[in-house]
Amino acid sequence: MGRPRKYDPDRALDRAMQLFWARGYHETTLSDLVGSTGVQRYSLYASFGSKDALFHAVLDHYLETVVARLLAGLHRKDAGLGEVRRFLDQVGTMADSGAGAKGCLICNSSVECGDKREVAARVARYQSLLVDGLSVALGNSHRRGELRAGLEPDEGAQFLAGIVVAACVLSRSPTGSDLVGSLLGVALRAVTPVLL
Amino acid sequence: MGRPRKYDPDRALDRAMQLFWARGYHETTLSDLVGSTGVQRYSLYASFGSKDALFHAVLDHYLETVVARLLAGLHRKDAGLGEVRRFLDQVGTMADSGAGAKGCLICNSSVECGDKREVAARVARYQSLLVDGLSVALGNSHRRGELRAGLEPDEGAQFLAGIVVAACVLSRSPTGSDLVGSLLGVALRAVTPVLL
């Protein structure tokens, strides 16, 4: 009953995500969101409650779409070093996307407002998704003898998770993105056997 | 001539640095700075010009004090793998400093407002200081045969610079700081010879 809404909330959520991703939480204003989504202020509040609540919804949306898609390969039961390599390649490609690289929304938000409980929870979830996926893949690799000698799968997973975070952060700065190639290359070699 | 100022500008700069470091640019207000430095608004403007200008001065101050002290060992002419190890140990200690870990002011600022020219310039300077210092040390190590076979010094320097950035970023989140140990440990092993 009542007048039907003229906009698609999911579409608005996606546009809001792009904005927060590119500009960060503080530099994204309600006016920006209104302009980019085409949804009026009041309607945004009716749908999401507040700027903070919208931001949290955006973080969840990011986890469910961008992160899930990126980690899909790693969470396969039989994932191995091949999936790890493909995953790192994807990260490298994102970092190489030029001057407009936005990095990772979760990593950015962790630095910018990680002291807020609701954000910290999403950051924790992101990190555990990342570490767990890598851990599964490296565990399989370990059993198959594809892993660097002396490297525990969990240790390698924590290491590579850190590498990914670094790649995301570095990709946001013009001078930093030059480092991503070496970072990912050496990291991958560090987990693969010497004779492979 | 004229009334002498009651405060020490350098002391104020240092207090301002602590505040920006802990809270970031956007969440640090002029009122916060007045409260923490004990210097009145007008005097802050007289000394530094604006919030932005103060922030840039703070970044320079950070580079000249915190970063310079941290990199001092690496920039010694005869620096080698020992200095690299000590440097990474210091980074790890900073990351382990508990829940109140602030990470690195430059890395934080790069993520939060790296799109501003004045900030990007400091970020670039930071990254080149880091890479150059590591490059010198790894170059010496290479000549002494202390470096992992097949690893170019410059490539290793870029790799380790990325590791440092990751450690700084991860140290700001409670769940991330758990990863720093593995990150630094595996990274150090990745640049040292297998039989060492």
Place this chain on the structure above:
DNA sequence: ATCAATACAGAACGATCGTTCCTTAATATA
């Protein structure tokens, strides 16, 4: 056709931001 319910559109709100003005106090110099 009428009514209840919902959304739209935009004005307007209080709070807070960075910044500046104004008065008073304190010093160096003449």
Place this chain on the structure above:
DNA sequence: TATATTAAGGAACGATCGTTCTGTATTGAT
């Protein structure tokens, strides 16, 4: 001692922030 100069202290400014209110339009149900 008188004066010029600079800083302190605090009120006040315009702008912009996130948020809410008001009136109108548009639908489903009775």
